[in-house]
Amino acid sequence: MRRRDSWLIVLYWADKPSSMINFIIRVFKRFAWFKRLNAKVTYELLAKRIPAEEWQFMNYGYVPNENEKPLDITLPPETQRYSLQMYHYLASKTTIEGKHVLEVGSGRGGGAKHVAGVLKPESYIGLDLAQSAVDLANKIHQLPNLQFFQGSAESIPLEDNTIDVVLNVESCHAYGSVDKFLSEVKRVLKPGGYLLLVDFRSVENMNLLKQQLKNSGLKQLEEENISKNVVQAMEAEDDVKKERIKKLVPEKWRKLFGEFAGVVGSKLHTNLINGDRLYYRFVLRKEN
Numbered sequence: 001m002r003r004r005d006s007w008l009i010v011l012y013w014a015d016k017p018s019s020m021i022n023f024i025i026r027v028f029k030r031f032a033w034f035k036r037l038n039a040k041v042t043y044e045l046l047a048k049r050i051p052a053e054e055w056q057f058m059n060y061g062y063v064p065n066e067n068e069k070p071l072d073i074t075l076p077p078e079t080q081r082y083s084l085q086m087y088h089y090l091a092s093k094t095t096i097e098g099k100h101v102l103e104v105g106s107g108r109g110g111g112a113k114h115v116a117g118v119l120k121p122e123s124y125i126g127l128d129l130a131q132s133a134v135d136l137a138n139k140i141h142q143l144p145n146l147q148f149f150q151g152s153a154e155s156i157p158l159e160d161n162t163i164d165v166v167l168n169v170e171s172c173h174a175y176g177s178v179d180k181f182l183s184e185v186k187r188v189l190k191p192g193g194y195l196l197l198v199d200f201r202s203v204e205n206m207n208l209l210k211q212q213l214k215n216s217g218l219k220q221l222e223e224e225n226i227s228k229n230v231v232q233a234m235e236a237e238d239d240v241k242k243e244r245i246k247k248l249v250p251e252k253w254r255k256l257f258g259e260f261a262g263v264v265g266s267k268l269h270t271n272l273i274n275g276d277r278l279y280y281r282f283v284l285r286k287e288n
């Protein structure tokens, strides 16, 4: 390639920062070291650059099935209702009251606050790789049974057999090694303890995740494709989400951010509809 052509390519990318970032992520995300670095940089930056206290969730949301009891609590109008429902219906898969709960990948802490406040565990620890997300969560959510710590899913800073329920919401796609995460979950769970997990993947990677869960030594009790519930939530919340992006994100980053946030017409929204991506919910238990 001639030098002038290389400069043209550099100028093309420099003019389109979001396309460049998407391209780099697509190429490198097969490497575990890059996934760890990408998660750390992305989520540190997000909480640092957008410390808005009203933005408390980072999952795509959930509309419950007909057989799930409607949420009968009054929420402040600015609440991201569908993201909160993702937590509520996942946590409702087992008893939370009086239990010791660990959430891995707690983000900005809105889900932790809801579960710790409404479902009344004895204690709730939110663990996240990004120190700035942990600091933000500790600042905006204060409850006597709730604390947030920095730490990695692949090396959980807790003693063996101390936790009754591990929650994991739309986080493990970002880990360098899901196998390491699952062996850490098994180590910290008490016998009889639960892992409740939701996340999305390509079809191939969802098959891999199912295999990893099978090999984890935990017993799988439930597996459910909730893609349509997530698409419904994305569509129901789209106007509000776009307004929030307009308010919080500088113009040149809005397109990239819209993709990340799963607005209607984004790649993720389209792929969840056509089945190229899948969103699943799993319930597992440690037997001994």
Ligand SMILES: C[S@@+](CC[C@H](N)C(=O)[O-])C[C@H]1O[C@@H](n2cnc3c(N)ncnc32)[C@H](O)[C@@H]1O
Pocket: 039, 040, 043, 044, 056, 057, 058, 059, 104, 105, 106, 107, 108, 109, 110, 111, 127, 128, 129, 130, 133, 151, 152, 153, 154, 168, 169, 170, 171, 174, 175, 176
């Ligand atoms: C899409 S966000 C979801 C946050 C939160 N669960 C929610 O639904 O609002 C993914 C979160 O996982 C965290 N994360 C990514 N890799 C991690 C790791 N190895 N250990 C702990 N947390 C991690 C990120 O920092 C981020 O806060």
